[in-house]
Amino acid sequence: MKNELDSRFILSVFEKIKTHGKEDQEGHMLEGVKAYTDFDGYTLFLEDASVQLSFGFHNQYHFQYEKAEHVEQFEKKLQHIQANY
Numbered sequence: 001m002k003n004e005l006d007s008r009f010i011l012s013v014f015e016k017i018k019t020h021g022k023e024d025q026e027g028h029m030l031e032g033v034k035a036y037t038d039f040d041g042y043t044l045f046l047e048d049a050s051v052q053l054s055f056g057f058h059n060q061y062h063f064q065y066e067k068a069e070h071v072e073q074f075e076k077k078l079q080h081i082q083a084n085y
Contacts, residue, residue, distance in 0.1 A: 005075075007059040013078045014044050014055075016085040030085070033077050048074055 017035035021028035027036025027045075034047050043056035050070035055061040065071050 005053075005061060007055070007061075009078075009082065010044070010046070010053070010055050010061065013081050014046060016081055017046070020085045031077060031081055033074075033081065046078065048077060050074065
């Protein structure tokens with residue numbers, strides 16, 4: 001995906017995690033990816049142990065990570081969730 005994520009893809013994966021994932025106090029978890037929002041619900045977050053993706057106003061998103069290969073692995077997890085749920 002080369003850091004070119006479609007906003008519909010992000011929103012779809014977020015909804016699939018909320019629908020099929022296990023809920024806890026912090027959000028929902030599915031296939032090692034956690035989905036949650038900020039206090040006002042305007043910013044969505046998808047994260048695993050190595051990467052955090054924030055998605056918000058005007059369909060802008062931002063990755064936080066230490067190594068580029070972590071982002072590639074994270075994107076594969078998102079693709080897996082999109083294809084299998």
